Amino acid sequence: MADRDIIIGIDAGTSVIKAVAFTLNGTQVGTSAVLNSYDTAPDGAATQDMARTWADCARALRGLQDKVDDLSARVAALAVTGQGDGTWLVGADNRPVTDAWLWLDARAARTTTDLAAKPQNAARFAATGTALNTCQMGAQMAHMDQHCPDLLDRAEAALHCKDWLYLNLTGERATDPSEASFTFGDFRTRQYDDDVIAALGLTHRRALLPQIIDGTRVTHPLSAKAAGETGLPEGTPVSLGYVDMVMTALGAGVHTGDAGTACSTIGxxxxxxRAVTSDDVHLTDGAQSGYVICLPAPNMVTQVQTNMAATLNIDWALRMAADLMSETGHPHDYADLVGRIDGWMGRSTPGALLYQPYVSEAGERGPMVNPNARAGFIGLAAHHRFADLMRGVVEGLGMAARDCYAAMNTGSGGDMPSELRITGGAARSPALRAVLAACVEAPVRxxxxxxxxxxxxxxMAAVAIGAYPDMDACIAExxxxxLGDAEQPDPLLTETYAGLYPAYAAARDALTPVWDQLAEHRRASHERxxxxxxxxxxxGPVTASTKGS
Structure with a gap:
């Protein structure tokens, strides 16, 4: 029998589930992916079939065995992460109560607004470090409790996506410290907090919250049932990872022991x-925004700000261009234009236009929470061409990143990171990397x-099975x-964007009442x-006898 030298990481996203094989020293040796899907409805629902999600996960694991020789005999451990937030209810015999409510689900919007306005919300924010929004299990469960309590009555546990897959892999109902603490707990203790649960009006539902386990310390064996469905050996240790946002950042370099570093995923x-100690968290003043999410390292957390839309802004601009070209009889797909972005950037003047990148129909959530926020250009003149518009869009992403990092100032080392690690598809663009480096005033890697x-x-699984003594040792290998070479910010670009950012922030604040008026106009038009x-x-229908009357 071959040595057990493979760890499998499962990453269950909203649209794709991946099973990836790594050697014990971190070399990636195989990947298997299965497309996932979800359903939407006019009332704002966004749901996912839980049974199908597990079946897709099992299929991805079986497919990995075609990519890695003798995988079943070589696997030393499994670990699972997945899309964050949402509500995956489990009832009797560990069967789904209903389809999962995803992080995209908007049905709890009014409930979220009401909860956020209550006096108890200040204490909830102080404990969790996380602004309340419709994505979160707490808001969704509070909405269910008010409007469809039968769902919670039939439930025995409230899980997240990765927790659901862990249940199917091991038979254990559990969640991890990251999602538990930013939803129902305190990031300092990594445990549930009764005052937070009470602020959500869910004290009488506390029994639905599962045990909290740390996957760097605790594993459970792969069950016989799961072994039969995945083709992997019964008893293989399984580690429950943290939420996908911090797992991605951990793998990309958010925490390497270098003071002041940060990590941005531009997807x-x-x-x-930013990775900081629990004692060094700086919560936003005034309006609440952002998350505080624990890392699988002692006393380390990430402060997080998230833009609703990043490359979606670029997709919008490219689709506009592709549609116009197609109208002239030269069909184009917007994806064919991605390779032209750096060329357009090179033929345009930095800082000539200001673009607010709030193109998502859900508005913005970082660093301000405003569902009415919308995208737009400021400073357009007759001489501007498409290359100028594209540069403005890309620079808007850089300004948004600067805006987010400024909001999470830890009070130790200034507003901006000392170095920025970048991941996501857009990181392949040299022009985008140059914009981010100059906007954040830090080298990028x-x-x-x-x-x-x-x-x-x-x-996390590698630490749990003893392949490394702790997470820091694992990160080192x-x-x-x-990490690639550091790309230094261009001094002229840095000076340009430093001068542009105050206008960006001023426009964001000044446009708030305009966005609100536009939202009211849309609402009234919809009602009419x-x-x-x-x-x-x-x-009634027009008939032949009345048609000409």
Whole structure:
């Protein structure tokens, strides 16, 4: 029998579930991916079939055996992470109560607003370090409790995505310190907090919250049932990872022992993180925003600010260009234009336009929470061309990153990171990296790690089974050597963006009442359209006898 030299990291995203094989020293040797899917409804629902999600996970694990020789005999441990927030209810015999409510689900919006306005919310924020939003299990469960309590009545445990998969892998109902503390607990103790649960109005539902386990210290064996479905050996140790955001950041270099470093994931959304001690957390003043999420290292947490849209802004601009070209009889797909971005950036003037990158229809949540925020250009003139617009969009992402890091100042070393590690598809663009470096006023480095999220949770399993004495030792071998060379910020760009940022922040504040008025206009227009539709239905169909009258 071959030596057990493989750790499998499972990363269950919203649309793709990946199973990735790593050697004990962190070398990636195989990947298997299965497309996932979710359903939406006009009332704001975004749900996912829980049974299908587990079946897709098992299929990804079986597929990995076609990519790695003798995998079943070589696997030393498994670990699992997944999409954060949302509510995955489990009832009798560990069966789903209903489809999972995802982080995209908007049904709890009014409940969230009401809870955030209560006096108890200040204490909840102080404990969790996390602003209340519709993504979170706490808000969703509070909404269920008020509007569909039968779901909670039939439930025996409230889990997250990775917790659901861990249950199917091991038979254990559990969650991890990261999601437990930013939803229902205190990031300092990494335990549930009764005052937080009470602030959400869920004290009578506390029994639904599962045990909290740290996957660097505790594993459970792969069950016989799961072994049969995955083809992996019964009894293999399984580690429950932390939420996917911090697993990705861990794998990409957010915490390597270098003071002042930070990590940004520039994907469809923008996730900006700094690793600090629990004592060095700086909570936003005034309006609450951001998350505080524990790291799998003693007394270390990440301060997090997230933009609702990052590369979605670029996708919008490229789709506009592709649509216009297609209208002229030259069909284009927007994805074909991605390779032209750096060229457009090179043919445009830095800082000529200001772009607010709030293109998501859900508005913005970092560093301010405003569902009415919308994207727009400021400073357009007749001489501007598409290259100028594209540069403005990319620079808007850099300004948004600066905005987020300024909001999480720890009070030790200034507002901006000393070095920024970047991950996500957009990190491949030299022009984007140059903009980020200049906006944040720090050198940037890109990790060559392909599957950072799966690597992050696999690292937890590596520590749990004793392959490394602690997480710092694992990081030294799995993460630090894969960081690329530091790319220094261009002094002229840095000066340009330092001068532009105050205007960006001023425009953000000044446009707030305008966004609110536009939102009210959209609401009123929608209501008028509904009334028109209802009158048309009441009038009935036009018949031949009345058509000409």
């Amino acid at each position: 469809s959304t923008g996730v900006h993180m 890109v990790s060559t790690r392909e599957e950072a999220g799966a690597a992050g949770c696999a690292m 799995w993460v630090t050597p894969l 359209q509904l009334e028109t539709n209802e009158r048309s239905l009441d009038a």
